[in-house]
Amino acid sequence: MKILYAPILLLFVILSLLFLLRVLLFKTGLIYITKKWWRSIEDCFHVYQFFKVPEFNENMQKNHLYCEVSIYLSSIASIEDSDFINLFTGKKPHDIVLHLDPNQVIDDYFLGARVSWINEEKNDTNRCRTFVLKIRRADKRKILRPYLQHIHITSDELEQKKKDVKLYINIDSHEQSRQWRSVPFKHPSTFDTIAMESDLKNKLKSDLESFLKAKHYYHRLGRAWKRSYLLYGPSGTGKSSFVAAIANFLGYDVYDIDLSRVLDDSDMKMLLLQTTCKSVILIEDLDRFLMDKSTRVSLSGILNFMDGVLNSCCADERIMVYTMNCKDHVDPAILRPGRIDVHIHFPLCDFSAFKTLANNYLGVKDHKLFSQVEEFFQTGASLSPAEIGELMIANRNSPSRALKSVVAALQTDGDGRGSLNIRRQWTDNSSRKSTEDSGEQSGVFSKEGVNAMKDIRKLYGLLRLKSRKNSESFDRMPDSKDGQSCGL
Numbered sequence: 001m002k003i004l005y006a007p008i009l010l011l012f013v014i015l016s017l018l019f020l021l022r023v024l025l026f027k028t029g030l031i032y033i034t035k036k037w038w039r040s041i042e043d044c045f046h047v048y049q050f051f052k053v054p055e056f057n058e059n060m061q062k063n064h065l066y067c068e069v070s071i072y073l074s075s076i077a078s079i080e081d082s083d084f085i086n087l088f089t090g091k092k093p094h095d096i097v098l099h100l101d102p103n104q105v106i107d108d109y110f111l112g113a114r115v116s117w118i119n120e121e122k123n124d125t126n127r128c129r130t131f132v133l134k135i136r137r138a139d140k141r142k143i144l145r146p147y148l149q150h151i152h153i154t155s156d157e158l159e160q161k162k163k164d165v166k167l168y169i170n171i172d173s174h175e176q177s178r179q180w181r182s183v184p185f186k187h188p189s190t191f192d193t194i195a196m197e198s199d200l201k202n203k204l205k206s207d208l209e210s211f212l213k214a215k216h217y218y219h220r221l222g223r224a225w226k227r228s229y230l231l232y233g234p235s236g237t238g239k240s241s242f243v244a245a246i247a248n249f250l251g252y253d254v255y256d257i258d259l260s261r262v263l264d265d266s267d268m269k270m271l272l273l274q275t276t277c278k279s280v281i282l283i284e285d286l287d288r289f290l291m292d293k294s295t296r297v298s299l300s301g302i303l304n305f306m307d308g309v310l311n312s313c314c315a316d317e318r319i320m321v322y323t324m325n326c327k328d329h330v331d332p333a334i335l336r337p338g339r340i341d342v343h344i345h346f347p348l349c350d351f352s353a354f355k356t357l358a359n360n361y362l363g364v365k366d367h368k369l370f371s372q373v374e375e376f377f378q379t380g381a382s383l384s385p386a387e388i389g390e391l392m393i394a395n396r397n398s399p400s401r402a403l404k405s406v407v408a409a410l411q412t413d414g415d416g417r418g419s420l421n422i423r424r425q426w427t428d429n430s431s432r433k434s435t436e437d438s439g440e441q442s443g444v445f446s447k448e449g450v451n452a453m454k455d456i457r458k459l460y461g462l463l464r465l466k467s468r469k470n471s472e473s474f475d476r477m478p479d480s481k482d483g484q485s486c487g488l
C-alpha cells in the first residue's frame with residue numbers, strides 16, 4: 001500500500017508546485033520578466049536590421065511616413081502592453097487615443113514575422129523624433145515592402161474614418177470659379193438605422209469594402225476606380241438616407257449635384273473636375289430631370305458625366321449615386337453597366353422592415369399588435385417607411401398607441417398603393433363608418449391614427465403629387481414587393 005501512496009503523493013506535490021508556480025508567475029510580474037529574458041536570449045541568435053523613420057526630412061519638411069507610422073502604431077493592440085503610454089482625447093467625443101511614450105518599444109506581427117518599433121526621441125535642442133523599425137534580416141526580404149504598404153493602407157483608412165465628412169452643394173457659377181460650397185455633413189443615418197433586408201445590406205457593405213481595396217484591380221483593367229449605384233423606389237423609402245449611410249460608413253464627403261443649377265454640359269464637366277477623391281457624387285431624382293425638357297444639360301452631357309473620358313481621368317476613388325422614383329422610362333444608355341454598376345430597389349415597407357422600424361423608433365421587438373400588422377401586410381396594404389416612421393415618432397411615448405396608428409393607417413392603406421381588395425373590403429363594409437367614428441374596430445382603429453395619417457400625407461403630399469405618375473407605374477412592377485433587388 002505504502003508503495004502505491006508514494007507516486008500519488010509525488011504527483012500531488014508536483015501538481016501543487018506547478019499550480020503555485022503558475023499563480024506566482026501570473027499574479028506577479030515574473031511572467032513578464034521571464035518573457036523579457038527569453039527575448040534577450042533569443043535576440044542573441046538573430047541578426048537585425050534597423051530602419052529609421054524621422055519626423056522631418058533634411059529640408060525640415062514633415063515626413064508623411066512618420067505620421068502614418070504614428071497613426072498605425074496607435075491603432076495596434078500591442079500598444080496597450082507597452083510600459084508607458086500617453087493618453088489623449090481624440091477628435092470625436094469619447095475618443096481616447098494612445099501614443100507611445102518616448103523610447104518605448106512595441107512589437108507587431110505581420111505575415112508570421114515579429115517586428116519591433118522604437119519611439120526614439122533625442123533630448124537635444126531639436127527634440128528630433130524618429131520611429132525605428134527593427135526587423136530580422138531573414139524576414140526583411142519577405143515582409144518589408146508589404147509591411148510598409150500595410151501601414152500606408154491602414155493609416156489611410158483610420159484617417160478617413162476620423163475625418164469630418166462634408167456636404168458640398170453646387171452654386172450658380174456665372175462669376176464664381178469655385179462652384180462648390182461645403183457645410184459639415186451631420187446626417188445621422190447609418191446602415192444600422194436603415195430598415196432593409198439584412199442579406200442585401202450585408203452584400204452592399206461588402207461591395208463597398210471590396211471596392212475600397214480594388215485600386216490596383218481597376219487600374220490594371222484600365223478603368224476609373226469608381227462604382228455607381230442606382231437607388232430607385234417610391235418616395236419615402238430611404239434612398240437619401242441610404243446615401244448618407246454610405247457616406248458615414250466610408251467617411252467620404254458628399255457632392256450633391258443640383259442639376260437645375262448647372263448651366264450647360266461643360267459646366268457639368270467643371271463640377272466633376274472640382275470634386276476631390278474619396279467622395280460620393282450624388283444626383284437625386286435623375287428620372288424627373290431627364291423627363292424635364294426645359295433643362296440646360298443634354299442627355300449626352302449626363303452620359304459623359306457618368307462614364308466619359310473626363311470621368312476616367314478624374315473620377316478615381318469615387319462612388320456615384322443616382323436616385324430615381326422609377327427607372328421604367330429612363331433611356332437604357334443611362335442604365336447600362338459601367339454607367340450604373342448596381343441597381344438597388346427600395347420598396348414600400350413590408351413586415352420585416354416594419355419590425356426594424358418598430359425596434360429603432362419605439363424600442364419594441366415584439367407586441368401583441370404585430371400579428372395584425374403582419375396580416376395587413378400579407379393582404380397587400382403598404383405604407384412607406386417614412387410614413388410609418390412619422391407615426392411612430394408622433395406616438396413614441398406610447399408604443400401601443402403608435403402601433404394602433406400604424407394598423408389604422410394600414411387599414412386605410414396609405415394612399416391606396418396596396419391591394420385593391422383590402423380597400424374594397426373596407427369600403428364595402430357597411431358598418432365601417434360607424435366603427436371608424438367610434439374608434440372601436442378590432443380595438444385598433446382609432447381616429448387618432450387616421451388624423452395622424454392625414455398630417456403625414458400633408459407633409460408628404462407635395463412630394464407625392466410630383467411623383468405620383470412615376471410611383472404608380474413603379475408600383476405595378478411585379479417585383480415591387482419582393483424586397484430590394486440588386487445587381488450584385
Ligand SMILES: Nc1ncnc2c1ncn2[C@@H]1O[C@H](COP(=O)(O)OP(=O)(O)OP(=O)(O)O)[C@@H](O)[C@H]1O
Binds near residue numbers: 235242
Ligand atoms: N428604409 C428606411 N429605414 C429607415 N428609415 C427610413 C427608411 N425609409 C425612409 N425612412 C425615414 O423616412 C424619412 C424619409 O426618407 P428618405 O428621405 O431617405 O426617403 P427617399 O426615398 O429619399 O424619399 P424621396 O424619393 O421622396 O426623396 C427619413 O427620415 C428616414 O429616416
Ligand SMILES: [Mg+2]
Binds near residue numbers: 239240284323
Ligand atoms: Mg430622397
